Amino acid sequence: MKVTRDLIREYYGITTGETTAYHYMNTGFIKLAEENSPQVDKTAFVGDTNSSATIVGYENKWTFEAQNISGNTVVDDLVEIAREQKTGTDCERTLISVDMAAAAVSGAYPARKCSIVVEATPPTGDPKAITKVTGTLHQNGDIILGTFNPTTSTWTAA
Numbered sequence: 001m002k003v004t005r006d007l008i009r010e011y012y013g014i015t016t017g018e019t020t021a022y023h024y025m026n027t028g029f030i031k032l033a034e035e036n037s038p039q040v041d042k043t044a045f046v047g048d049t050n051s052s053a054t055i056v057g058y059e060n061k062w063t064f065e066a067q068n069i070s071g072n073t074v075v076d077d078l079v080e081i082a083r084e085q086k087t088g089t090d091c092e093r094t095l096i097s098v099d100m101a102a103a104a105v106s107g108a109y110p111a112r113k114c115s116i117v118v119e120a121t122p123p124t125g126d127p128k129a130i131t132k133v134t135g136t137l138h139q140n141g142d143i144i145l146g147t148f149n150p151t152t153s154t155w156t157a158a
Helices: 073-083
Strands: 008-016 020-026 030-036 036-043 054-056 062-066 094-099 108-122 131-147 154-157
Touching: 008 073, 008 131, 020 073, 020 094, 062 073, 073 108, 073 131, 108 154
Parallel strands: none
Antiparallel strands: 008 020, 008 094, 030 062, 036 054, 062 131, 094 108, 108 131, 131 154
16 A cells, blocks of 8 residues: 555644643645654774664654644644744644554554654745745654544553
8 A cells, every 4th residue: 555645644732731732734734744864873893894883863853834824723833933932841842643554443543752842933925925834843852652543632652
């Protein structure tokens, strides 16, 4: 089966108090691309001609481009972070990446969850065009494997 982009879904989590509400990143988003950027350590031992490599970590991120659609919860949050020049924990959110191409169990699909730090630019664009918001969602710490039910917005860690 060929996996199309609509089968890889990202849900943006905004926490208020003890509750996190997850919002599907779809309407308005023109680009949402994951880049896992493996960190490679290369070592050449004294008796070897060539170096040996090992993956020591990742600097994962999702670059995005979205139309500035007022009333879209995710876009409004990104615009607020950019325009108010928020820093520190005010820029931290949660991201869940869901593999909808995999088989669901009781409506839940395999997923990865992580904390993210939002880097966003204020809306820009030509005078007669819809303005756009761009930026990067930087993974903050390790991913957690689990499942996500898009109907109930329920995350379950593995």
